[in-house]
Amino acid sequence: MPSQLPTLKLHNTLTRTKQDFVPIDGNNVRMYVCGPTVYDFAHIGNARPVIVFDVLFRLLRHLYGDENVTYVRNITDVDDKINARALRDHPDLPLNDAIRKVTEKTATQFEKDVAALGCLPPSVEPRATEHIEGMVAIIERLVAKGHAYEAGGEVLFRVSSMADYGKLSGRNLEDNIAGARVAVETHKENPADFVLWKASSENEPGWESPWGRGRPGWHIECSAMSEALLGETFDIHGGGLDLIFPHHENEIAQSRCAHGTEMMANYWMHNGYLQLEGRKMSKSEGNFVTIRDLLETEKFGGRKWPGEVLRLAMLMTHYREPIDFSVARLEEAENKLVSWQRAAQLGKETAPDASTIAELADDLNFSRASTVLDAMARKANRGTVSAAHCLATTLEFFGFSTGSLLKDHGGDSASVEAQIDARLRALTAKDFATADAIRNRLLEEGIQLMDYKDPETGERRTKWEIRR
Secondary structure, three states: OOOOOOOOEEEEOOOOEEEEOOOOOOOOEEEEEOOOEOOOOOEHHHHHHHHHHHHHHHHHHHHHOHHHEEEEEOEEOOOHHHHHHHHHHOOOOOHHHHHHHHHHHHHHHHHHHHHHOOOOOOOEOOEHHHOHHHHHHHHHHHHHOOOEEEEOOEEEEOHHHOOOOOOOOOOOHHHHHHOOOOOOOOOOOOOOOEEEEEEOOOOOOOEOOOOOOEEEOHHHHHHHHHHHHHOOOEEEEEEEHHHHHHHHHHHHHHHHHHHOOOOOEEEEEEEOOEEEOOEOOOOOOOOOOEHHHHHHOOOOOOOOOOHHHHHHHHHOOOOOOOEEEOHHHHHHHHHHHHHHHHHOOOOOOOOOOHHHHHHHOEOOOHHHHHHHHHHHHHHHHOOOHHHHHHHHHHHHHOOOOOOOOOHHHOOOHHHHHHHHHHHHHHHHOOOHHHHHHHHHHHHHOOEEEEEEEOOOOOOEEEEEEEOO
16 A cells, blocks of 8 residues: 555646646645536536546645645626526516526525535635626736727637637637637627627626626636636646636636736646436437436436435546446446445544555546445455445545445444444343344344454454345
């Protein structure tokens, strides 16, 4: 087993290589991950980056110390999709009140959902509406430096002003022009130029600015929030693969050009796409499933699913690979998690397994880490108490509990353990009638007890399993 903390290696989208992670400041490791736009409940695809970067957050805290890691995950609460949803759902309310109702409801549900998935809260969770002044300041700087211009009631970023625009995505300027989503607009110098600030009508939310009352473009929001909370250059920026272009590409352009820096973030990480039962998830296809649907309804597979089962099902595929989310996958995850929890029943708090941490440190390779967990579970099931201790703590490190599923799979672990303790006390007192009665009572409930000698101390121990 490794005797010291392993070197963390991360695949960097910017360099297209796996690199040793070297923080700017080991006492102030900083990570930013794009969070939800709160106009609707988060779908299961939204859960993947939340889980992936929660695992990275946990690993960074383990390697550098809890107090030395700052994880920022934003909430986008100003967006035209939010405006449209507010008008649709609350047509009788003033727009600002309607928007507040939509964003508060969906943000609250998001927090509830991700907590159920076993995710730690980020260090800071800023809202875009809290950073409008910072957005305006960045845009003013870009205009002053010639990287942005005002036209047609908008302020636009001038992509031609940045020599290496497109480095993250690998797209050159000609590709961006050919792939522009809309026809060339007459007020744009270049069809690839993107919006930093746009005018707001009386019926749209807006803030005062040097360019009149308006609201920010999507990309500028994350540039402002990351600068305010992490600095002009920070360590890690993460999100889904779909954000590489245009969102992250445009964040880099804005931030670097505004601050005159070579980097916005040193490491860019992106998780792969998710499909559902072999098909792209889509409302029009009728296979759109939210996290809430899986946790609280019987919409998927005819049953509700525990949050930590969803978590494990996500982690079983390497974060950079595409994932096919299915009922079969959830059942596989549930069975594996139950087996780990049963093996960890005798475990007490200790330190996470070093071998597991070493595997995870290789670009979050949870698949190899889970192989180590399987090996620990086998040792625990053979009676090695130290393995049960280590397994229990390592599961908690990964965001899993050590017994939550067992009650629903044939045994209330707390009750069983209490009866086992009572039986062991009876055996020690040579009260064999009571000990036999406890064993028989548990057997009638489908609980098989197995006595063994602790290989380390020689003491009598008892493990249990569900009889099938």
